[in-house]
Amino acid sequence: MFELIRPDTHFDFIGKWKYCVAGSIAIILLGLAAIPIKGIRWGIDFIGGTEVQVRFADGVKADEGKIRDVVQSVGVGEPSVVRYGEATNPEFLIRFQSGSEEQGVEQNLIVDHIQKALTEQVGALSVDRVEYVGPKVGAELRSNGAKALLIAFALILVYVGFRFSIEFAPGGVIALVHDVLVTSSIWLLCGQQFDLQVLASLLALIGYSINDTIVIFDRIREVMGVHTKQDLPAVINQAINQTLSRTILTSGATLLAVIALVVLGGEVIYPFAATMAIGIVVGSYSTVYIASPIMLLLTGRKNAGESKPAPKAKKSGKQAKARA
Amino acid sequence: MSGSRWRVAGVVASLLLFGWYTLANFIPASVRKESLWFPDQGIRLGLDLQGGIHWVLGPDLAVAIEHELDVLRASLQESLTEKKVTPARIAVENGQLRIEAARPEDTATIREVALESKVLEAATPDGSELVFKLTPAWEREVRHRSIEQMLEVVRRRVDDPIQGIPESVVTRQGDDRVLVQIPGGQLDREQARNLLQKTGFLEFKIVLDEAPSEEVLRKRHEEGLPPETVIVFEKEKGSDRVLGAYLVAKAPNLTGESLTDARSGMDPRYGWVVNFTFNSEGATKFGKLTGDNVGKRLAILLDGQVYSAPNLQTRIGGGRGFIHGRFDSQSAADLSVILRAGSLPVPMKIEEERTIGPALGADSIRGGIWASLLGFGLVAAFAMVYYRLAGVYATAGLLANVVFLLGVMGMAGATLTMPGIAGLVLTVGMAIDANVIIYERIRDELRAGKLPRGAIRTGFSKAFWTVMDANITTLLAGLVLFQYGTGPIKGFAVTLCIGIITSVYSSLVIPRLLFELYPGNRPVQTLSI
Numbered sequence: 039m040f041e042l043i044r045p046d047t048h049f050d051f052i053g054k055w056k057y058c059v060a061g062s063i064a065i066i067l068l069g070l071a072a073i074p075i076k077g078i079r080w081g082i083d084f085i086g087g088t089e090v091q092v093r094f095a096d097g098v099k100a101d102e103g104k105i106r107d108v109v110q111s112v113g114v115g116e117p118s119v120v121r122y123g124e125a126t127n128p129e130f131l132i133r134f135q136s137g138s139e140e141q142g143v144e145q146n147l148i149v150d151h152i153q154k155a156l157t158e159q160v161g162a163l164s165v166d167r168v169e170y171v172g173p174k175v176g177a178e179l180r181s182n183g184a185k186a187l188l189i190a191f192a193l194i195l196v197y198v199g200f201r202f203s204i205e206f207a208p209g210g211v212i213a214l215v216h217d218v219l220v221t222s223s224i225w226l227l228c229g230q231q232f233d234l235q236v237l238a239s240l241l242a243l244i245g246y247s248i249n250d251t252i253v254i255f256d257r258i259r260e261v262m263g264v265h266t267k268q269d270l271p272a273v274i275n276q277a278i279n280q281t282l283s284r285t286i287l288t289s290g291a292t293l294l295a296v297i298a299l300v301v302l303g304g305e306v307i308y309p310f311a312a313t314m315a316i317g318i319v320v321g322s323y324s325t326v327y328i329a330s331p332i333m334l335l336l337t338g339r340k341n342a343g344e345s346k347p348a349p350k351a352k353k354s355g356k357q358a359k360a361r362a
Numbered sequence: 363m364s365g366s367r368w369r370v371a372g373v374v375a376s377l378l379l380f381g382w383y384t385l386a387n388f389i390p391a392s393v394r395k396e397s398l399w400f401p402d403q404g405i406r407l408g409l410d411l412q413g414g415i416h417w418v419l420g421p422d423l424a425v426a427i428e429h430e431l432d433v434l435r436a437s438l439q440e441s442l443t444e445k446k447v448t449p450a451r452i453a454v455e456n457g458q459l460r461i462e463a464a465r466p467e468d469t470a471t472i473r474e475v476a477l478e479s480k481v482l483e484a485a486t487p488d489g490s491e492l493v494f495k496l497t498p499a500w501e502r503e504v505r506h507r508s509i510e511q512m513l514e515v516v517r518r519r520v521d522d523p524i525q526g527i528p529e530s531v532v533t534r535q536g537d538d539r540v541l542v543q544i545p546g547g548q549l550d551r552e553q554a555r556n557l558l559q560k561t562g563f564l565e566f567k568i569v570l571d572e573a574p575s576e577e578v579l580r581k582r583h584e585e586g587l588p589p590e591t592v593i594v595f596e597k598e599k600g601s602d603r604v605l606g607a608y609l610v611a612k613a614p615n616l617t618g619e620s621l622t623d624a625r626s627g628m629d630p631r632y633g634w635v636v637n638f639t640f641n642s643e644g645a646t647k648f649g650k651l652t653g654d655n656v657g658k659r660l661a662i663l664l665d666g667q668v669y670s671a672p673n674l675q676t677r678i679g680g681g682r683g684f685i686h687g688r689f690d691s692q693s694a695a696d697l698s699v700i701l702r703a704g705s706l707p708v709p710m711k712i713e714e715e716r717t718i719g720p721a722l723g724a725d726s727i728r729g730g731i732w733a734s735l736l737g738f739g740l741v742a743a744f745a746m747v748y749y750r751l752a753g754v755y756a757t758a759g760l761l762a763n764v765v766f767l768l769g770v771m772g773m774a775g776a777t778l779t780m781p782g783i784a785g786l787v788l789t790v791g792m793a794i795d796a797n798v799i800i801y802e803r804i805r806d807e808l809r810a811g812k813l814p815r816g817a818i819r820t821g822f823s824k825a826f827w828t829v830m831d832a833n834i835t836t837l838l839a840g841l842v843l844f845q846y847g848t849g850p851i852k853g854f855a856v857t858l859c860i861g862i863i864t865s866v867y868s869s870l871v872i873p874r875l876l877f878e879l880y881p882g883n884r885p886v887q888t889l890s891i
Contacts, residue, residue: 168551234851
C-alpha cells in the first residue's frame with residue numbers, strides 16, 4: 039500500500055490551536071484593515087459600470103496613458119486602463135463607472151465611440167469583450183448575491199443539523215464563515231477584484247468545505263464512544279490523525295483538478311479557479327485547526343471534566359460508527 | 363452472480379445510451395439533423411464560448427405610465443364634458459395627472475369622476491391643482507402589460523422568417539426585463555441596436571403646411587399653431603440637417619398597426635425602399651385617406667421623424683405603398699423587419715450587457731479543453747499511482763462520470779458556459795473524493811484484519827452515507843446558485859448539479875461492479891489498493 043500518512047501517526051494538532059486561531063484572525067483583520075485603506079475592488083457586477091477588453095492588431099504601438107487620454111476624450115470620466123497579454127499583440131482592459139449616462143448618452147453608444155476613437159487615434163483593434171452592468175442591475179446582483187450566500191449557509195446548516203447532532207453546528211458554521219472570510223481576505227489582499235465569479239466560487243466552496251469538517255466531527259464522536267477514559271483533546275487529536283490522510287487526499291485531488299483550471303483555463307475563468315484553489319486549502323486547514331478547537335471550546339468543556347462521556351455523545355457515537 | 367450480471371448489463375446499457383448522446387455533441391449540428399441516428403438536440407455552447415451579444419433590455423416604464431395616463435386623461439376629459447365641466451388645465455406631468463379646476467365648485471366633481479375609474483388615486487395636492495396618480499395595482503398591471511408586449515415584439519423581430527437572426531434566444535428575465543442572446547458575430551452591436559431598440563412606430567399624416575425650415579413655418583403662423591397640430595421634420599441621413607418642416611395633426615390618420623407585410627426592395631427612381639401592405643381594414647382607410655386628399659402631401663413618419671412626404675396624385679387602392687428616403691440595403695431590410703414585427707410599446711434601455719468576441723470565446727474553449735484534460739489526467743494519475751488497480755477502477759468511474767454528464771446535458775439541451783467547464787473540472791475532482799473516502803475505509807478494514815472481499819463490502823456500505831452527505835451539501839449550494847445566478851454563472855450551477863448526481867452514481871456503482879468482476883469471488887489474499 040502506498041501511504042501518504044502512516045496509520046500510526048500522532049501529530050499534536052490540538053496543542054497548536056492557539057497559534058492557528060491567532061493566525062486566521064490576523065489574516066481576517068488584515069483583510070478588514072485593508073478595506074478602509076485600499077478599498078474593496080468590487081467588480082462591475084456589484085457596483086455597476088463598463089468593462090471593455092480590446093486587442094490591438096500586430097505591430098500597433100499602444101500604451102495605457104495614450105488609451106486613457108483617448109477614452110477620456112469621448113467623455114468618459116476616470117477610466118482605468120490595464121494592459122496584459124504579450125507585447126506584440128497588446129490587450130487592454132478599459133474600465134469605467136457609467137457616469138455619462140446621466141447626460142443622456144447610453145453606455146452602449148459610448149463603447150462604439152471608444153472603439154471608433156481608438157481605431158482612429160491608436161490603431162486597428164478588435165473588441166473582445168464588452169460588459170456593462172447598469173446601476174439597477176448592479177444593485178440587484180448585489181442583493182441577490184448576499185441572499186444566495188445566506189440561503190446557502192442556512193440550507194447547509196439545516197442539513198447538517200438534521201443529519202448529525204446539532205452540537206456539530208457551531209464548530210461547522212464558524213469553520214465555514216472562517217473559510218469565506220479568509221479566502222476573500224487573501225483574495226482582496228492580493229489586490230484582486232470581487233465579482234460574481236468569486237461569489238459563485240465561495241458558494242461552491244461552502245458546500246464543499248463542510249464535508250471534511252463533518253467527517254472529522256463524526257470520527258471524534260466515534261473515538262469518544264470507544265475511548266471513554268481519554269480526555270477530549272487526546273480524543274480529538276486521535277480522530278484528526280485517523281482521518282488526516284483522507285482529508286489531505288480528498289482536498290489534494292480536487293486541488294489538482296482546480297490547479298489545472300488555474301494554469302490552463304484562461305483569463306476568463308481565472309478568478310473562479312484561483313479563489314477555489316485558495317478556498318480548498320483554507321477549507322482543509324480550517325477543518326483541522328479551526329473547527330475542532332472550536333468544538334473543544336464550545337462543547338468540549340462540559341464533557342472534559344467528566345470521567346464518562348455524556349449519554350448523548352455515546353448515542354451519536356454509535357450513529358457515527360456507521361460512517362467513514 | 364446472476365444479480366451482478368444484470369447490473370453489468372444495466373451499466374453497459376446506460377453507458378452506451380449516454381455515450382451516444384455524448385458522442386453526438388462532437389458531430390456537427392448539420393450532420394446530426396440529417397442523420398436518423400443522432401439526436402437533433404445537443405449541448406449548446408454559451409455565448410461566452412461561441413461569442414455573441416448578450417443584452418438585458420428594460421422597458422422605460424415611466425413612458426408606459428405616461429402613455430396610460432394620457433389615455434386616462436382623454437377619457438376623463440370626455441366624462442367631464444358630459445358633466446359640463448371644463449377644467450382650466452389638464453396635463454400629464456412626471457407620472458402624475460394634474461388638473462386645475464376653472465371654478466372652485468368643480469373640484470368635487472373632478473375628484474369624483476377621476477376616482478370613479480378605480481385606477482387613479484389622489485396624490486398630495488400641489489397648490490391649486492388636483493393631482494392624481496395610478497394606483498399601485500394598476501401600475502403593476504401596466505408594467506406587466508408593457509413587458510409582455512415588449513417580449514412579443516422583440517421575439518417577432520428576432521424570429522422574423524426572412525431577416526431573423528438564427529439561433530437567437532429571447533426570454534424574460536425576472537419580472538420586468540427581456541434577455542436577448544444573439545450568438546456568433548451575426549450582427550455588430552450597432553445593427554443589433556437598430557433592430558432591437560428602434561421603437562418602429564409608423565404613422566401616416568396629411569401635411570397641412572410645409573416649409574424648408576421651422577422658422578419659416580412658424581412665421582406663417584404667428585398667431586400660434588392651429589390646435590392639436592405639431593411640426594415634424596425631415597432630416598438628411600447622417601448629418602441631421604433639416605430638409606423640411608411639416609405641419610401635421612397630432613393624431614395620426616393611420617398607423618403601422620394596420621400593416622400585414624413589409625419588404626425591402628429596389629425602386630428605379632428612389633433606390634432602396636420598403637414596400638408595405640395593409641390589411642383589409644387598413645387598405646379601406648388608406649384608400650379613403652388618399653382619395654380624400656388628392657393634391658396634398660402625405661407624411662410618412664417613423665418614430666416621430668418624416669421619412670418621406672409624397673404628393674398624392676390619385677387615390678391609392680389595394681392597400682399597398684412604399685416608403686423611400688435615406689435607405690441603403692441594410693437599413694431598408696432592418697426597417698422591413700421592424701414594420702413586420704410591429705412597434706415597441708415603450709422605449710427600451712440596455713441595462714446589462716455581456717458581449718464576447720468570437721476570438722475570446724475560442725480562447726476560452728481552447729483553455730477549457732486543455733484544463734479539463736489536464737485536470738482529468740492529474741486526478742487519474744494520482745488515483746492510479748496511489749491506489750493501483752483500485753485506482754484504475756476509480757478512473758473508469760471518472761470516465762463514466764464525464765460520459766454521463768455530457769450525455770445528460772446533451773439530452774436536456776443544456777448550455778455549456780466557461781464557468782460550466784469549470785464546474786465539470788470541479789466535479790471530476792470531487793468525484794475522486796468519493797473513491798478516496800471508500801478506499802481509505804477499505805484500507806482501514808484490511809488493516810483491521812478483514813479479508814479483501816469483506817473489506818470491499820464493508821468499505822462501500824460504510825462510506826455510502828459519508829459520500830452522500832458530502833455531495834448533498836454541495837448540491838444544496840449548487841441549487842442556490844442556480845436560483846440566484848445569471849448567465850454564465852447559471853451554467854456553472856447546471857454542470858455542478860448534474861455533475862454531482864452523475865458522479866455519485868459513477869463513483870459508487872462503477873468501481874463496485876469492477877471489484878465484483880475482479881477479484882469477485884476469487885479467494886485472493888491481497889488487494890491492489
